[in-house]
Amino acid sequence: MESTKIRGSVLEKNLHIIFPMPAVVFVVVMMLFPVLYTFFLSFTNWNLTSGAPPSIVMLRSYQRILREPRFLAALGRTFSFTALAVSVETLFGTIVALILNREFKGKGFIKLMMLLPLVSTPVAIGIAWNLFYDPTIGLANFVLIQLGLPKMAWTGSPSTVIPSLALVDIWQWTPMIALILLSGLASLSSEPYESARVDGASEWQIFWKITLPMLMPTMLTALILRSIDALKTFDIIYAMTGGGPGYSSETLNIMAFKYSFEYFRMGQASVILVFLFLVVLFMSLLIVRMRRSLEL
Amino acid sequence: MRTSWIKKGLFVVVLLAIVVPLLFPFLWMLASSFKTQVDIVAWPPRLIFTPTLQNYERVFREQNFLRYFINSSIIGISAVGLSLLMGLPAAYSIARFKQKRLSIFILIARLMPGISFLMPWYIIFSRLKLMDSYVALILSHMLITLPIIVWIMSSYFESIPVEMEESAMVDGATRQRAFLAVVLPVAGPGIVTAVTLSFIFSWNNFMFSQVLSMEKTKTLPIAIYNFVSYAEVDWGAVMAAAVAIMAPAIILTMVFQKYVVRGLTMGAVKG
Numbered sequence: 117m118e119s120t121k122i123r124g125s126v127l128e129k130n131l132h133i134i135f136p137m138p139a140v141v142f143v144v145v146m147m148l149f150p151v152l153y154t155f156f157l158s159f160t161n162w163n164l165t166s167g168a169p170p171s172i173v174m175l176r177s178y179q180r181i182l183r184e185p186r187f188l189a190a191l192g193r194t195f196s197f198t199a200l201a202v203s204v205e206t207l208f209g210t211i212v213a214l215i216l217n218r219e220f221k222g223k224g225f226i227k228l229m230m231l232l233p234l235v236s237t238p239v240a241i242g243i244a245w246n247l248f249y250d251p252t253i254g255l256a257n258f259v260l261i262q263l264g265l266p267k268m269a270w271t272g273s274p275s276t277v278i279p280s281l282a283l284v285d286i287w288q289w290t291p292m293i294a295l296i297l298l299s300g301l302a303s304l305s306s307e308p309y310e311s312a313r314v315d316g317a318s319e320w321q322i323f324w325k326i327t328l329p330m331l332m333p334t335m336l337t338a339l340i341l342r343s344i345d346a347l348k349t350f351d352i353i354y355a356m357t358g359g360g361p362g363y364s365s366e367t368l369n370i371m372a373f374k375y376s377f378e379y380f381r382m383g384q385a386s387v388i389l390v391f392l393f394l395v396v397l398f399m400s401l402l403i404v405r406m407r408r409s410l411e412l
Numbered sequence: 413m414r415t416s417w418i419k420k421g422l423f424v425v426v427l428l429a430i431v432v433p434l435l436f437p438f439l440w441m442l443a444s445s446f447k448t449q450v451d452i453v454a455w456p457p458r459l460i461f462t463p464t465l466q467n468y469e470r471v472f473r474e475q476n477f478l479r480y481f482i483n484s485s486i487i488g489i490s491a492v493g494l495s496l497l498m499g500l501p502a503a504y505s506i507a508r509f510k511q512k513r514l515s516i517f518i519l520i521a522r523l524m525p526g527i528s529f530l531m532p533w534y535i536i537f538s539r540l541k542l543m544d545s546y547v548a549l550i551l552s553h554m555l556i557t558l559p560i561i562v563w564i565m566s567s568y569f570e571s572i573p574v575e576m577e578e579s580a581m582v583d584g585a586t587r588q589r590a591f592l593a594v595v596l597p598v599a600g601p602g603i604v605t606a607v608t609l610s611f612i613f614s615w616n617n618f619m620f621s622q623v624l625s626m627e628k629t630k631t632l633p634i635a636i637y638n639f640v641s642y643a644e645v646d647w648g649a650v651m652a653a654a655v656a657i658m659a660p661a662i663i664l665t666m667v668f669q670k671y672v673v674r675g676l677t678m679g680a681v682k683g
Contacts, residue, residue: 128586132509139502139518139558146555147521150532157531164535212430226427228669229434234676235661236438237616239633240654243640244441247647253453255440291434292676299677348525351618355637369525376531377623389528400523 151393157386164380173383181387186363187371191391194367197278198346201285206339208286209293214327216294217301227298230291238288242355245284246271249356271357274364281365284352289345293338300334301327340403344396368392445651452647467652475649477656480635486546487621487631488614491553492607495561499606500599503565504591508574515566522559526619529555534623544626552620557610564609564675568602569595605671612661632657 127134161177162170181187216226233241248256249270257267270280308326317325350369353359359366359374366374368388375385444452446463471477506515533552534543542548576598577590585593618633625631630638636653665672 124586124588127588131587132505132511135501135505136511136514139498139562140514142498142554142558143518143521146533146551147524147529150529150536151524153532154528215426215430220423222427224669226431227673228666229431231665231669231672231676232438232662233434235612235616235665235672237618237633237636237654237657237661239616239618239637240657241437243636243650244437244654246640247444247651248437248440253455253457255457258455258457287433287437295673296677299673344523350526351633355618355640369527372525372527373619376527377534382531382535385527385531389525389531392525393528396523396525 154386154389157382158390159383160386161383162381164382170383177383177387181384181391186366187388189363190366190368190371190388193278193365194347194369194392194395197282197285197349197367198343200279201282201289201346201349202339202343204282204286205290205293205342206335208290209297209338210335212290212294213297213301214323216298227295230295233288234292236288238351239355241288242284242352245352246356249280271365272361274361277357277361277365281349281353281356284356285346285349288352289342293342296338297331297334300331300338304330336406337403340399340406344399347395347399348392368395441651441654444647445655447648449646449648464648467648468656470646470649471652471656475635475639475653477632477635477653480630480632481656483625483629484615484631487549487553487629488611490546490550491557491614492561492611494550495554495557495610496603496607499558499561500565500596500603501591503562504569504595506562506566507569515562518559518562521555522563530620530623537624543624544628546629548624549621549629549631552624553614553617556613556617556620560610560613560675561606564606564678565599565602567678568599568605572598601671604668605675608664608668608671609675612664615661 157170158177159172159174160170161173216223248254249272251257251267251269251272254270256270260267268276271277304327308330309322312322312326347367348369349367350373353365353367353370354373357365359370363371369392372385372388372392375381375388379385443459443461445467446465447458447461448464448466451458451461502514502518505511530552533548537543537545537548572595576594577587580590580594581587616633617631618637621629621631621634622637625634636650636657639653640650
């Protein structure tokens with residue numbers, strides 16, 4: 117009896133260490149060590165198929181990857197895909213949130229519909245969009261013809277594959293930005309609006325001078341969170357094009373996956389991952405910095 | 413009077429412009445899953461057709477999809493359950509002892525590119541002969557579910573007034589006792605949010621299973637992906653498989669709509 121009491125009080129005194137311990141140990145073992153190991157591998161030229169153990173070559177894998185045109189193209193593509201998708205998502209998301217930011221019948225239903233793309237399995241979504249984009253039987257070309265426009269190759273041509281993939285991302289994730297902004301709008305205080313109306317401000321002025329500045333922190337956070345995910349987009353691209361045609365839709369994530377699990381060039385794959393990691397880290401720091409400098 | 417009708421009509425048109433593009437891909441997928449191959453490859457695309465169940469039959473009878481359903485469920489439920497065991501105390505500690513750094517550390521798992529841990533896991537799990545084992549799949553999926561649970565629950569615990577535990581502790585309960593007997597019972601809505609979202613994200617995960625699973629532990633997203641590569645032209649069956657995969661997540665979302673919205677938008681909104 118006494119001893120359980122003592123044990124209880126020891127536990128209580130160290131609760132702030134004991135409670136998080138299992139989760140911390142798990143994350144250290146499953147994430148921190150593997151990431152450090154990846155970092156270590158980037159200084160080797162390890163090739164899993166050769167059977168030889170990793171030998172340290174310092175920066176030689178970096179030199180090789182940095183001189184690889186395929187890598188530079190993938191790096192640029194990662195950014196252009198993200199910029200295209202996220203900017204359209206932010207624009208549409210803002211418009212949709214502003215439209216829905218009022219009371220009306222069926223608002224709950226529309227919010228539910230907006231959740232559906234977010235919870236759908238990306239691989240299945242990608243495959244379904246492939247049926248849309250199919251050059252001979254796809255609905256996308258049927259629509260173009262009805263509008264009197266020429267047929268397109270969509271994901272089948274290097275010149276249109278990135279916008280076509282971005283469109284799928286836009287379809288799936290615009291609702292996310294809209295929902296975040298909608299709850300951001302709901303949390304705005306009504307005072308500035310009332311005094312602006314008393315002063316006779318127009319709706320347009322109210323939007324630019326009050327709503328937009330107050331919504332800015334939420335908008336920036338949503339935009340950067342979305343960018344971090346878009347930079348890492350994998351499922352849709354892998355399922356729809358596998359990085360093709362040729363390498364024309366290969367982003368850093370897809371390239372790293374191929375180097376790891378198709379070519380088994382672990383050393384060089386690690387270099388690509390270090391770069392992807394730096395890009396994501398840069399975006400994550402940006403979120404902190406921007407919020408601070410805007411004093412949000 | 414008249415202008416208000418025009419306004420209302422315009423608003424309905426605008427709402428349709430939002431809803432139709434959202435829903436159309438789902439409806440097309442659903443329709444295609446009931447079409448015969450002849451109807452699917454027809455040009456112009458057919459809106460009116462005689463529905464058939466043969467695609468679903470093929471998916472479940474010949475492709476053994478039920479097995480992959482069970483695999484996805486085993487892995488998702490185990491990962492969520494174990495993550496709750498670890499995540500709830502951690503989230504409580506983060507909320508009450510203001511362990512900001514700790515929460516960022518766990519959140520990094522959500523921001524990192526998955527392959528940067530997947531590649532080492534692949535090497536280690538093959539050495540340990542754990543490839544294609546439930547252990548490997550569950551452990552990897554926990555890296556998806558745990559950060560979501562900690563993220564959602566730490567801010568949920570923050571919203572529960574401290575006075576609740578304090579009064580229990582004044583009455584002689586230890587803090588851990590107060591956590592179990594006082595805090596957890598009122599954390600139900602938060603837990604529902606965390607469980608629903610983390611299960612859906614585990615259910616939808618493709619990359620981890622693609623590398624770590626083979627025939628025995630294959631999950632649904634891999635099954636549909638492989639299905640396309642074998643059966644390139646069998647669109648009806650592929651669409652039936654897609655509908656079947658997405659149905660559970662969509663049903664969960666409809667049932668727990670309020671919680672899902674809260675979970676997805678949380679954190680980005682500074683209250």
